[in-house]
Every structure is written in C-alpha cells, then in structure tokens.
Amino acid sequence: MNHWLVKQEPEAYSWDQFVRDKGTAWTGVRNFQARNNLRAMKKDDEVFYYHSVTGKAVVGTARVVREAYGDPTAEDGEWSCVDLAPRHALPVPVTLEKIKAEPALRDIALLRQSRLSVMPLTPAEAKILRKLGGLP
Numbered sequence: 465m466n467h468w469l470v471k472q473e474p475e476a477y478s479w480d481q482f483v484r485d486k487g488t489a490w491t492g493v494r495n496f497q498a499r500n501n502l503r504a505m506k507k508d509d510e511v512f513y514y515h516s517v518t519g520k521a522v523v524g525t526a527r528v529v530r531e532a533y534g535d536p537t538a539e540d541g542e543w544s545c546v547d548l549a550p551r552h553a554l555p556v557p558v559t560l561e562k563i564k565a566e567p568a569l570r571d572i573a574l575l576r577q578s579r580l581s582v583m584p585l586t587p588a589e590a591k592i593l594r595k596l597g598g599l600p
Contacts, residue, residue, distance in 0.1 A: 466509045467590035468501065469574060470526075470548070471516040471581045479513050479523045479553065487529060487549035490582075491537045498582040502544045503532040511548055512585065512593055514574070521557035522593055526550050554597030568592055 470490060472478075482488060493499050505511075511526040530547035537545075563569050569592060573583035585593070594600070 466504070466506060467512070467585040467587060468505060468509060468528075469512045469514055469522070469583050469585055471514045471574075473517045474515045474519055475517075479515065479550075482513065482526070482548075483524075483550045483553070487526075487547060489530075489536070489545050489547050491535050491545040493535070493545065493582060494538075494543065495581065497577075498580055499544050501580075501582040501584060502546050504584070505531060505546050507531055510551075510590060512590070513550075515557075516581075519557070520560040522554060522563075522597060523557050524550060524553045525594070525599070552599055554599060556596070556598040558593055558596045562596055563593075566592060566596065 493502060505528045507528055509528045511528060512522045513524045513526055514522045526548045528546055529549045532544040532546050535543040535545040569589060572589050
C-alpha cells in the first residue's frame with residue numbers, strides 16, 4: 465500500500481463535506497506532478513486529507529476507491545482524477561506547526577513542495593501522521 469496527502473481549502477471542500485458526501489471524485493488537479501501522483505495511486509492506498517490555507521492541518525484519512533481515470537471537469541489536456549472515500553477523522557488534527565516541529569518529518573513533501581496539491585508520503589511519514597493524529 466502507498467500513502468498520499470491531498471490538500472484542499474476547507475472553504476472549497478471541507479473534510480466534513482467529504483464525510484457527508486461519503487466520498488468524491490478528486491477532480492480539478494491542473495499540475496503535471498500532482499496529476500502524475502494521482503495516476504500512481506492504487507485502490508485502497510491510504511490518503512491523508514489536509515486542510516490548506518485555513519486551518520493548515522491534516523484532519524482525516526481516506527482511501528482510494530477508484531484508480532485514475534479521465535477528469536470530467538477538464539476541458540482540454542490529459543488530466544486525471546481518482547475517487548476517494550473517507551475513513552477516519554483524526555481525533556487530534558495534525559497542524560502544520562506540529563509537522564514542522566517533528567524532526568522525523570523534516571523531509572515530508574508538504575514542507576519541501578508546499579504548493580503541490582497531491583503528494584506521496586513514505587510509510588514512516590504516514591505512521592508518524594497517524595500517531596500524531598491519535599490513530600493506531
């Protein structure tokens with residue numbers, strides 16, 4: 465299983481809305497590196513949901529329920545999306561400050577490529593995020 469982090473502004477599509485919807489197609493990605501990350505996702509991969517801009521925290525986990533397919537919101541180009549379903553709200557949101565303060569996360573893509581909206585995580589990074597968020 466691979467591990468990923470997706471970023472979304474809570475004003476645009478919050479974790480709570482994602483949970484109410486019971487999942488969504490992760491559309492609208494228009495960055496080639498992020499698109500390639502979507503294409504690398506496999507069914508049942510773990511995905512961490514990060515609120516960006518407002519809140520700046522990992523707030524939950526999800527899983528990939530459908531692998532990459534053509535993004536129906538794209539007017540042109542070869543853009544992709546995946547379908548995600550929520551798994552667990554984190555009992556303790558993992559703030560950007562906590563991430564920056566954790567020495568073992570100093571190389572996490574969130575800090576190195578802060579503008580990227582879909583990024584891979586190492587198994588060790590995923591384990592630390594789960595622990596910091598209060599999950600087993």
